[in-house]
Amino acid sequence: xxxxxxxxxxxxxxxxxxxxxxxxxxxxxxxxxxxxxxxxxxxxxxxxxxxxxxxxxxxxxxxxxxxxxxxxxxxxxxxxxxxxxxxxxxxxxxxxxxxxxxxxxxxxxxxxxxxxxxxxxxxxxxxxxxxxxxxxxxxxxxx
Amino acid sequence: xxxxxxxxxxxxxxxxxxxxxxxxxxxxxxxxxxxxxxxxxxxxxxxxxxxxxxxxxxxxxxxxxxxxxxxxxxxxxxxxxxxxxxxxxxxxxxxxxxxxxxxxxxxxxxxxxxxxxxxxxxxxxxxxxxxxxxxxxxxxx
Numbered sequence: 001x002x003x004x005x006x007x008x009x010x011x012x013x014x015x016x017x018x019x020x021x022x023x024x025x026x027x028x029x030x031x032x033x034x035x036x037x038x039x040x041x042x043x044x045x046x047x048x049x050x051x052x053x054x055x056x057x058x059x060x061x062x063x064x065x066x067x068x069x070x071x072x073x074x075x076x077x078x079x080x081x082x083x084x085x086x087x088x089x090x091x092x093x094x095x096x097x098x099x100x101x102x103x104x105x106x107x108x109x110x111x112x113x114x115x116x117x118x119x120x121x122x123x124x125x126x127x128x129x130x131x132x133x134x135x136x137x138x139x140x141x142x143x
Numbered sequence: 144x145x146x147x148x149x150x151x152x153x154x155x156x157x158x159x160x161x162x163x164x165x166x167x168x169x170x171x172x173x174x175x176x177x178x179x180x181x182x183x184x185x186x187x188x189x190x191x192x193x194x195x196x197x198x199x200x201x202x203x204x205x206x207x208x209x210x211x212x213x214x215x216x217x218x219x220x221x222x223x224x225x226x227x228x229x230x231x232x233x234x235x236x237x238x239x240x241x242x243x244x245x246x247x248x249x250x251x252x253x254x255x256x257x258x259x260x261x262x263x264x265x266x267x268x269x270x271x272x273x274x275x276x277x278x279x280x281x282x283x284x
Contacts, residue, residue: 003183004182005184005187009184013187014187015159016159016188017159017189018159018192018195019158020188023151023154023155023156023159024196024199025196026148026151028196028203030145030148031208031210032208032211033211037248041265042269042273053145053146054145055149057146057147058150058156061150061151062153062245062248062249063153063248063252064153065158065161066161066166066248066252068157069158069249069252070253073161076166077250078166078167078168078246078255079257082168082172087240088257088261088264090239091242091264092240092247092263092265093265093267093271094232094235094236094239095237095242095243095244095265096244096264096266096267096268097232097236097271097272098231098232098233098234098235099243099268101228101232102229103225105245106237107156107243107244111192111196114196115193115195115196115199116196117197117218118218118219118220119218119219119220119221120218120220120222123227123230124226127226128230128233129175130234131230131233131234132175133176134235135235135239136172136175136177137178139238
């Protein structure tokens with residue numbers, strides 16, 4: 001294994017992580033809600049009673065942030081697919097289904113779960129990083 | 144006011160994803176590619192992200208919030224098969240697409256066949272999980 005990241009990239013990662021932590025921490029401290037994106041999107045698509053308003057607002061915020069980046073930070077948004085579209089479609093379904101079955105995604109288990117010292121969050125994060133690494137390894141061997 | 148806080152939180156969250164490079168599938172797959180040129184950036188993102196969330200939680204847990212309910216004092220510790228199976232499948236999808244739910248939404252600001260496919264398929268997966276067959280009440284984030 002050979003690590004590859006320059007100092008600028010490390011600083012940007014730390015700054016970006018701090019913004020994410022600020023967003024999730026403020027949402028928790030001010031409203032008691034968890035910034036777990038898969039659960040938020042689920043609430044929006046199924047019209048969850050009592051929670052729909054703030055969840056829809058969070059999703060709109062994510063989208064608005066995307067538009068700000070599109071205008072202000074060239075290269076911040078994804079442009080090309082890393083794999084063939086049928087694989088993206090299969091992967092996307094697994095992302096949505098797996099996150100809801102397991103009760104969290106990168107933000108819910110990774111950021112908020114670990115942030116709340118939750119055993120579920122730590123376990124979920126370790127599992128999806130492991131299967132993610134295994135998938136990329138297999139794709140590299142087979143592709 | 145809760146709506147305003149949620150909107151601003153989502154916006155800042157997206158800016159953080161963009162600043163860190165985590166909207167780019169190549170950066171995410173670089174972190175997962177331990178047999179290649181491994182890119183540890185995702186760990187540098189997770190550190191302050193989880194750290195600041197932890198600070199907010201340790202500071203305010205069990206207390207009321209200005210625009211919502213009380214912040215839960217206890218965290219979820221129950222481990223079950225659904226957690227491991229779900230997280231396992233999520234990781235496979237993450238390794239195929241390089242995209243998780245937050246970036247799938249924010250990347251819609253620049254629609255392409257890739258971003259539309261990733262988001263559409265993710266929503267399809269969420270809807271699939273809502274089928275009675277896959278429903279069971281339990282802890283979740």
